[in-house]
Amino acid sequence: MHITHRTFILAGHTIHRVTFDPTTFADADLLWLPHHTELSNAGRKRKAEHLAGRIAAAHALNDRTIPDIGPSGEPLWPEGVSGSITHSGTQAMAAVTREQRALIGIDCETILSENEAREIKDGIIDVQEEPVLLSTGSPFALALTLTFSAKESLFKALFPQVQSYMGFDSARVTVLDAKTLTLALTRSIAGYGEGTAFILHWQRLGDQVITLLSRSPADGPSRW
Template structure:
């Protein structure tokens, strides 16, 4: 699924959103120090991605970009050496979020390089997702034994550009959105739909390694539970023969942001 145009320079501290004790598997927690920085003290945030993810996941977010003078991995810097400065800032900062989240799992800091489809390449045994939009960067990770795959996305809480909705939602989805607007007009449901499908793709691709378009997934949003169900029109067969033909996720609107998250549970 295509991503939105994102820019801006956030301000504010980088915050770690750790999983509560218990409910995750993997190496014992160890706070490894390196030139990539050490995690700050955990701070609970019920409006961040921690509220949308299971206890086994750890997320980190920031409203400011990585400052000059803060060390980065040279392998990552090489990827964006020719990019404009705004792109270099968001690239560096979202990976700093990723390392803070990995630290919450007890994983030492490592470069997080993009793969062939720009997907983040995580350390062995770890799954995760990253997102950035104007004024905000975040990452979430979990051990593969706890979560098969996950996807997160953040978007500004504003309407999609005029004429974009048909590219994102089918006719039946658009009808459901009309009903949601009639009930809760203060929510930009078109952008929630866009963000949710971005999260779906980020959870889908590491498993299927295939493209999934906006119209390859149909979304049903629940405004009361702040959740959504997804029917996939393209399927993926797991190693045990089971089909991945649906997903579920959660969404929230806070801090003038839409956050969405999708988690595929283990087999």
């Protein structure tokens, strides 16, 4: 599969970005993955995305270690490392930190159209969040896409501790500005109490947005 690897910095982290051409993917490309047999029944699109994500992760780990697949499809990172992978369209990204129990989650999303944002907003935000998004001065579709992405990043970061699905109503956006977004838990999750706040950084790349949550185990809890 033809790929291009680049890096950029977000919130002090090096993000590894792999752009790939899915039309050049061949099943033989998966043989590079130690766990390739686990993807034998996946569709072509899923296989190409998974491969690109693992290539990004290998670059992020620097030693070419390839994260395996966990029981819920999550990446299994080496001892002493926390990381996250995302893919959207024809690109995949990975970010890691050399702390075993750090919270880290990355997500990339294509910005919604205004019509689509209005149609699906009730599944992503509640009545308390909508005024926050409208007060930013940003197009509503951009603000909603950022909120969707940020919640995905939060869920990815918490999953190693939660080990279960979290709905979009598990966290609420309380602040959104030009560089960051703050989410507050609406219930206690994995030892984090209701109201615990998480600050995520975001960046726009063309018609997509990237959100990143990175929190050291040494950071104390904060509340909104």
